[in-house]
Amino acid sequence: MPSAQPRVLYVTDLAYPARGRRYCDEDIFLSSRLREDFDVALCHPLDAAALMDAFDAVVVRNSGPVLHYQAAYDDFARRAAEGGVRVYNQLTGKADMAGKQYLLDLTAAGHPVIPTVDRPEDTGLLPAADEYVVKPKLGADSIGLRFVPREELADLSYEGVLVQPRIRFRYEVSFYFVDDAFQYALHAPDPDRRWELVPYEPTAEDLAFAQRFVEWNGIEHGIQRVDACRAPGGELLLVELEDLNPYLSLDLVAPQTRDAFVAAFKAALHRLLES
Numbered sequence: 256m257p258s259a260q261p262r263v264l265y266v267t268d269l270a271y272p273a274r275g276r277r278y279c280d281e282d283i284f285l286s287s288r289l290r291e292d293f294d295v296a297l298c299h300p301l302d303a304a305a306l307m308d309a310f311d312a313v314v315v316r317n318s319g320p321v322l323h324y325q326a327a328y329d330d331f332a333r334r335a336a337e338g339g340v341r342v343y344n345q346l347t348g349k350a351d352m353a354g355k356q357y358l359l360d361l362t363a364a365g366h367p368v369i370p371t372v373d374r375p376e377d378t379g380l381l382p383a384a385d386e387y388v389v390k391p392k393l394g395a396d397s398i399g400l401r402f403v404p405r406e407e408l409a410d411l412s413y414e415g416v417l418v419q420p421r422i423r424f425r426y427e428v429s430f431y432f433v434d435d436a437f438q439y440a441l442h443a444p445d446p447d448r449r450w451e452l453v454p455y456e457p458t459a460e461d462l463a464f465a466q467r468f469v470e471w472n473g474i475e476h477g478i479q480r481v482d483a484c485r486a487p488g489g490e491l492l493l494v495e496l497e498d499l500n501p502y503l504s505l506d507l508v509a510p511q512t513r514d515a516f517v518a519a520f521k522a523a524l525h526r527l528l529e530s
Contacts, residue, residue, distance in 0.1 A: 260292065260293050260294045261292075261293050261294070261311040261312065261524075261528050262293065262294045262295075262296070262309070262310040262311045262312075263289060263293040263294065263295050263296075263310060263311065263312050263313075263314055263524065264296055264298060264303065264306055264307055264309075264310040264312070264313045264314070265282070265285075265286045265289070265295050265296065265297045265298070265314045265316060266297075266298055266299075266300050266303045266313060266314065266315045266316065266318050267279070267282040267286075267297055267298075267299075267300075267316050267317050267318055268299055268300060268317065268318050268319045269282065269283075269297070269299075271317060271318075271319040273317075273502070274450075275450050276450065276502070278317035278502060279317070280506065281316075281317060281502065281503060281504075281505055281506070282297070282316050282317050284505065285316065285505070285517070285520070288517045288521075289314075289520070289521065289524070291521070292521045292524070292525070293521075293524065296310070300315075300318040300319065300321075300324060300327065300328065300331070301324055301327050303315075303331050304327070304330055304331040304334050304335075307331075307334075307335065307338075307340050308338065308340070311341065311528055312340075312341040312342070312343060312524060312527055312528055313335065313340055313341065313342045313343070314343045314524070315342065315343065315344060315499065315500050316500055317500055317502060318500050319500075321499070322393055325393075332346050341476075341527050341528065341530070343476050343477060343478075343523070343524060343527055344474060344476065344477030344478060344479075344498060344499060344500075345474055345475065345476045345477055345527075347473070347474065348472055348474055348477065348498035348499065349471075349472050349473070349498075350468075350472055350479075350495075350496035350497070350498040351495060351496060351497050351498055351499055352498045352499040354392050354393050355371075355390065355391075355392045355393070355417050356392065357496065358371040358417060358419075358493075359371050359372070359373055359417070361468075361471075361493065366467070366468075366471075366493065367464065367490060367491060367492055367493060368492055368493040369419045369420070369422060369484070369492050369493065369494060370382060370419060370420060371417050371418070371419050372417070372418050372419075373392070373413055373416065373417050373418065374413060375408070375409065375411070375413055378408050378418060381418070381419070381420050382420050383405070383420075384405065384420035384421050384422070385404065385405070385421070386402045386403065386404055386405075386421040387402065387403055387404075387405065387408060387418050387419065387420055387421055388400065388401075388402060388418070388419045388420070388421050389401050389402070389403055389411065389416050389417070389418055390416065390417050390419075391415055391416055391417075392415050392416060392417055393415070402421060422484060422486060422487075422492070423446075423487060424446060424484035424485055424486055424487070424492075425446070425484075425485040425486070425487065426442055426443055426444050426445070426446060426484070426485050427442060427443045427446065427449055427482065427483070427484050427485075427494065428440060428441070428442035428443075428455050428457075428461070428482075428483050428484075428485065428491070429441050429442070429452075429480050429481065429482050429483070429504075430457065430461070430462070430465035430480070430481040430483070431478070431479075431480050431501075431503060431516075432465075432469050432478065432479045432480075432481070433478055433516065433519040433520055433523050434474075434475065434476060434477065434519075434523050434526070435466075435469055435470065435475075436519060437457075437462055437465065437466070438512075438515065438516050438519060439454070439508050439512050439516065440454070440455040440456070440457045440461070440465075441453065441454060441455055441504055441507060441508070442455035452504055452507050453507070454507070454508060454509070454512075461491065464483065464491045465481040465483070468481050468493060468496050469481065472496060472498055474498060475530075476523065476526070476527045476530070477498060478501060478503070478520070479496065479497065479498045479501065480495075480496075480497040480501035480502075480503070481493070481496055481497075482494040482495040482496070482497065503516070
């Protein structure tokens, strides 16, 4: 007998080798809970374009850095847009979904972000630091990231890279949103152990900081993670706005927080299907 539930294609790479974490566990958990409201099938990102027409919506979760399969991802995004496929996250993100250009744009617009440049003539605009971070514009998961002393900036090749000061921040903190609604926050108290996260109770000022970037991005349907650092002066600075497939660290939050996130996620998918 045919099911009355909407059909969701859940895109994940269960074998992705994340450092020190098991992304697959998060997707096994989330997809199992989505089955309470939807008929769910899991597939590898390389198979998504060929399968998506048979489903009511496509959910992109822990699918790994798209630079490992850029041509296939571009084909998926093009075909989804042309076919009017409902994709969660929707494919209009201006942040990591489109590369690191947004860090330059936000810097130029005066937002509270780690200062970022991509031209040698602009390095004088960066605050003085012992070291600078050089990262690919199309990087992910710290792939290609390196540190250089200031005296090497003049000889650096700026083709396809960004440069930022290496800030000796107090700690990192991440804010997690479903659509435009805040869900929870986690932080790494020790800057040298950035993946050892614990729950964080944000202030109203912290939430206003994170919300401004979610609003700037303009995604109506999607999960976003706002990564920030607490600078030596006490202010928060944006490190990254992950709007494609942010890892959620759901295993580190309290059961009631996890259940609330699942409920928000399911409600968001229902809204997408009704749009």
